Amino acid sequence: MSKVKEYFSETVTEMVHRVTWPTWKELQSNTIIVVVASVLIALTIFAMDFAFGITGDNDSFWKGLLGFIYKM
Numbered sequence: 001m002s003k004v005k006e007y008f009s010e011t012v013t014e015m016v017h018r019v020t021w022p023t024w025k026e027l028q029s030n031t032i033i034v035v036v037a038s039v040l041i042a043l044t045i046f047a048m049d050f051a052f053g054i055t056g057d058n059d060s061f062w063k064g065l066l067g068f069i070y071k072m
Helices: 002-018 024-052 064-071
Strands: none
Touching: 024 064
């Protein structure tokens, strides 16, 4: 039981005194970077899905580039 108590004590000491936490400004800046990167990646994946016609609907008008090639 003493090892468990020591573990938690060392964990609290580490988190409070040894960890360098970001400032509020750094946190906001990094959050904006992550959100923008996530949106760009999502838009890229959407564009690729749309362009290559990866859909589950066979009755749709746009079947993508692969659908156009297979139709030829």
